[in-house]
Amino acid sequence: MKNRIIILSAFVVIVSCSSPKPKINRQTTIDSVAIVDDRMQDSTKILVSDLPIRFDSTDVLLHTVGLVEFKRRGKYSKYSSTSYSSSDIASNYFKSDNFRGDFINIIFEDSSGRRLLTKNKITIKGGVFLRQLYDLTKQAYLLYVVYDRDTNGDSKLNSEDIESLYISKLNGTELTKITPELHEFYDYRMLKGDNGLYYRTLEDVNEDGELTTQDRFHYFYLEFRKEGYSKKEYYPLDIIKDLHDQIHP
DSSP states (O other), X not given: OTTOOEEOOGGGGTOOTTSOOOBOOTTSOOOOOOSSXXXXXXXXXXXXXXXXXXXXXXOOEEEEEEEEEOEEETTEEEOOHHHHTTTTOOTTEEETTEEEEEESEEEEEETTEEEESOSSOOEEEEEEEXXXXXXXXXXXXXXXXXXXXXXXXXXXXXXXXXXXXXXXXXXXXXXXXXXXXXXXEEEEEEETTOOEEEEEEEEOTTOXXXXXXXXXXXXXXXXXXXXXXXXXXXXXXXXXXXXXXXXXX
């Protein structure tokens, strides 16, 4: 075990401990993913594609897309990385295999053309290229932290809603949600030499609309194979529960 080095989550740049606690408003119906993105009807903002990013040793360009407000500069309006770094798009944070911001979509570009990540209404908080998997197997995947449900009922998709974990191929195809519905994505980890992804979610089991110590963690393992991947839930705490049952029958 000494030689098995644990690779900590690259989402430390994406998941912030200071973020507001998400809430679930169970008094209203939580809609399924919206097809039409009504945010683009906001006349006070402009749709902007940031300058492209590309992960080392790959051939796909990613253009993150967001809505930004113009900043007044004399008699003309201007937007730039300094103008909107704290606004609705902030992909100027790109380091190694990670990027973060508040994007409404991503455009992928390679030799076969350009394509959108999704046609659904979502907010992408950030993403990470699974570099270790790529180095070991040449399988290229991206993980994304996404707000895809207005869980608190304020008509916005932001940090006050439940975070979900998505995965796609590097070229943006086969986007798939891998966290259960209304589970908060908590963290993930890859182990060196292991072609798999471990991750946790938190479920509001008492249905009080808050995520607290009274709720339940779930554990999942994503196993990558030559063709795709498979997901399974595992139960590391069963051995402790079994011991408790033996002591307190």
